[in-house]
Amino acid sequence: MTHDVDPKLLEILVCPLTHTTLRYDRTAQELISDKAKLAFPIRDGIPIMLVDEARPLEDKEIKKAR
């Protein structure tokens, strides 16, 4: 059985390092912290909010704060 991430959860999650809001990349199934320059994976609907498991962002992926 596959699971989608709970939309309510996306509203409350923040980056565990910087406590800033996250961007949801549906295609990549990642939650992106522009401030920490990390992408946290979502596996089987469960966000993995561990710094050790996050993918470091490349410069071109980072969106500046508006």
Added chain:
Amino acid sequence: MTQNREQNKANGTANPEQEWFGERNVSATEKTKLVQGVFDSVADKYDLMNDVMSGGVHRLWKDRLIRMIRPRPHLRYLDVAGGTGDISFRIRKKVGDDARITLCDLDEQMLRVGRDRSIDQGMMGQFEWITGNAESLPLPDNSVDVYTIAFGLRNVTRIDTALREAARVLAPGGRFFCLEFSHVTDPGLAKIYDEYSYRVIPKMGEMIAKDRDSYQYLVESIRKMPKQQELVDRMLKAGFLRAKYTNLSYGLVAIHEGLVL
């Protein structure tokens, strides 16, 4: 890491457990990985083992925790080290639909078992599941009303950091509850319990979960848990008010509670 060392200097004795894995000395990073490994390994047999090891009594301890929380609707619950769902499911049964219940666990595998159990028990979609570290929670300040950690704090690498983090996410008026193995107060009983835990539990782990080492760690980690009053003092240091504890089963386990204003 440097930040942590500075914190240690500032607090004198913060996080003394960070380099103990049971009775072995390891680095803090290694400890977190080892704890993850333990729960990855035992996730499938975790509920069964709890019943076997405690003769089912862990259910009574958890029921007692829920009575102390007195869960009400319209609140936001965070169940840290919530794993296979024992605490969250009990809260959901008390409060009905109108409450947000989030489970956060270091180990993904424990959450998967928990989510499957929630489906088996007809509670699909009633919980939010997050893999996260109690020392750096992925939640905003003041976003939680009731924080629970049951049989989890003992395994946290930096206990004082986790306590401060709990105080951060709790909203004013928010309450903290920790159910954890503690220290038996009666010396005679302590001796019997020691024998049981050192001789019997690793053997049971070997037979049922096919994993002696993880249960050897369990027994050792219980010894390393701060004593009842010490944990109260460390809660106060972390910013909790009215910190106190209640012994259950002669101190075999204890419930610590505190308030944030």
